[in-house]
Amino acid sequence: MSVKGIKGLMLILGGLLLSATTVWASDAPAESGRPPMNHVPSANCGECHQEIFQQWQNSMHAKSTALTDPIHGAVYRMEAGDPSHEGVTHKATNTFPACLQCHAPIAARDKTTKLDAKPMYAEGVNCVACHTMTAFKGIQGKNGKLRLGAAAYDYSPNKLQGPEGAFNGTQPVPAPGGGKEPQVNSFPHQANAALFKSSDVCLGCHQTMVNPQKVAVCTIGDHLIGKEGNPAPTCQSCHMPVINGFSSHEIFGGHNPTQIRKAVALSLTSKAHRSRLHTVITLKNTLLHTLPNGAPFRNMVLKITARNDKDEVIWSNFKEDADKEDPQSLLILKLVNNEGHPVMPPQATKMGNDTRLKPGEKRILTYAIPAAGVKSVRAELYYNLITKPMAEQMGDKLPEELKKPALVGQAEVTL
Numbered sequence: 001m002s003v004k005g006i007k008g009l010m011l012i013l014g015g016l017l018l019s020a021t022t023v024w025a026s027d028a029p030a031e032s033g034r035p036p037m038n039h040v041p042s043a044n045c046g047e048c049h050q051e052i053f054q055q056w057q058n059s060m061h062a063k064s065t066a067l068t069d070p071i072h073g074a075v076y077r078m079e080a081g082d083p084s085h086e087g088v089t090h091k092a093t094n095t096f097p098a099c100l101q102c103h104a105p106i107a108a109r110d111k112t113t114k115l116d117a118k119p120m121y122a123e124g125v126n127c128v129a130c131h132t133m134t135a136f137k138g139i140q141g142k143n144g145k146l147r148l149g150a151a152a153y154d155y156s157p158n159k160l161q162g163p164e165g166a167f168n169g170t171q172p173v174p175a176p177g178g179g180k181e182p183q184v185n186s187f188p189h190q191a192n193a194a195l196f197k198s199s200d201v202c203l204g205c206h207q208t209m210v211n212p213q214k215v216a217v218c219t220i221g222d223h224l225i226g227k228e229g230n231p232a233p234t235c236q237s238c239h240m241p242v243i244n245g246f247s248s249h250e251i252f253g254g255h256n257p258t259q260i261r262k263a264v265a266l267s268l269t270s271k272a273h274r275s276r277l278h279t280v281i282t283l284k285n286t287l288l289h290t291l292p293n294g295a296p297f298r299n300m301v302l303k304i305t306a307r308n309d310k311d312e313v314i315w316s317n318f319k320e321d322a323d324k325e326d327p328q329s330l331l332i333l334k335l336v337n338n339e340g341h342p343v344m345p346p347q348a349t350k351m352g353n354d355t356r357l358k359p360g361e362k363r364i365l366t367y368a369i370p371a372a373g374v375k376s377v378r379a380e381l382y383y384n385l386i387t388k389p390m391a392e393q394m395g396d397k398l399p400e401e402l403k404k405p406a407l408v409g410q411a412e413v414t415l
Ligand code: HEC
Pocket: 040, 044, 045, 046, 047, 048, 049, 127, 128, 131, 160, 161, 162, 163, 164, 165, 166, 167, 173, 174, 175, 176, 177, 183, 184, 185, 186, 187, 189, 190, 191, 192
C-alpha cells in the first residue's frame, strides 16, 4: 500500500474511532447534545492533536491511576482498596480517597472510586483534567484543611482552556502540528495564559502532599528556587519544551533516566598519597529543585569501585547496603516513625535525615582507598524509583524494571 493509501486508511480508522468514542454523547445533558467538557476522552482530542496525544500517552500522567501505575497501584490497594470498586474509602481516615484528587482527577470531580467505569477516569491526568481548569485557588483551604489536586482549581463546564485561545471553534484553521488539511475544532476554546503559562497549572497536584499524620511527604513546588534572586522559572520551561512547534506533553521525570542524567554532573579525581588513593568525587545538582525530587522514596546511590589490572573489583565503598556501610553515598529524604526508624510514607510521623542535593548544590565526597594493586577507580551514580525495603516488601507485585537501579552518571580515572 502506498503511503497515501496508509494515510487514507488511518483517516478512516480515525473516523471509526470517532464514531466509537462519540458514545459519550449519550451521557450528555439533553439540551446541548454533548457531554460536559470534562467527560471528553483523550482519544477524541487525539483525533486532531495526534502528536500531543502520543506524547501524553507515553507520560506518567496517562498512567497515573491505580489501574495503570504498578507502584501507585500497590500502595493504593494497601491504603484504600480495589480501584475497580465503588465506595472505596481511605482506610486511615475513612473518607473519600484523596489520592484520586491527583491520580484520577476526573473520577474525583465525579466523586466516584470505580475507575474502570469510564475511559476518562482510567486515563488519570488526561487532556480535560488540565484543559478545563480556569483558575488555581491555592492549596490552603478553610480551617487549615488542604485543597489538593483537582480540588485546588475552578473549572469551565464548556470551554477548553489553553495558553493562547486563538481559536474560537467556528472557523477552519491549519491542522495542529502543521498538517495540510484545515480543521475545525468543534470544542470552543478560551485564552488563559494566566494559568497555562504559570506553574499554577501544576502546583495543585505538585506543591505538596501530606499523609494522615500531616507529614508533608512530597513537596516539589516549595523547593523550586529562582537563580540569584530572580523569580523561579515555570515548571513548563523545563518539563514542556517546545518541540516541532508545540509544547511537549511527555513531561518526563523519574521514570525516564535521561531526564535525571541531565540533572546531575559527576566528576572524580584520585591521587596517590603514601599507601592510599585520595579520591574526591564531586556531585553537582544542575537543577533549581532538590535532587532526587518528588516522591520521598526516590533515591540515588553512589557506588565507588577500585579495580586491578584485570578490571576485577578489589575495593568498594559498600557491598550490600549503602545506607549502613557508607551513609554518605545514599541521597534520600528519610521519613521515620516516632522511634526514628524509616517507614513507608503513609506511616511516617516525622522527617528524618535529608541527604538529597539542594537546588544548585555542589557536594564533595572523599574516600581514602588502599592503593595496593589498584589500576582504576570508578564512580557510578544510580537512580532508584523506590527504596530497597519497599522493593522487597512489594516483591513480585512490581515488574522488575521498576525495581532495577538506573545508571545516571559515571566517571573513571586510570592510574
Ligand atoms: C477536530 C479537531 C480538534 C479536536 C477534536 C480538538 N482540537 Fe484542540 N485544536 C484544534 C485546532 C485546529 C486548534 C488551533 C490550532 C492550534 O492551536 O494548533 C486547536 C487548539 C487547541 C489548544 C490550544 C489553544 C490555545 O489556547 O492555544 C488546546 C489547549 C486544545 N486545542 C486542546 C484540545 C483538547 C483538550 C481537546 C479534546 C477535548 C481538543 N483540543 C480537541 C483542533 C482540534
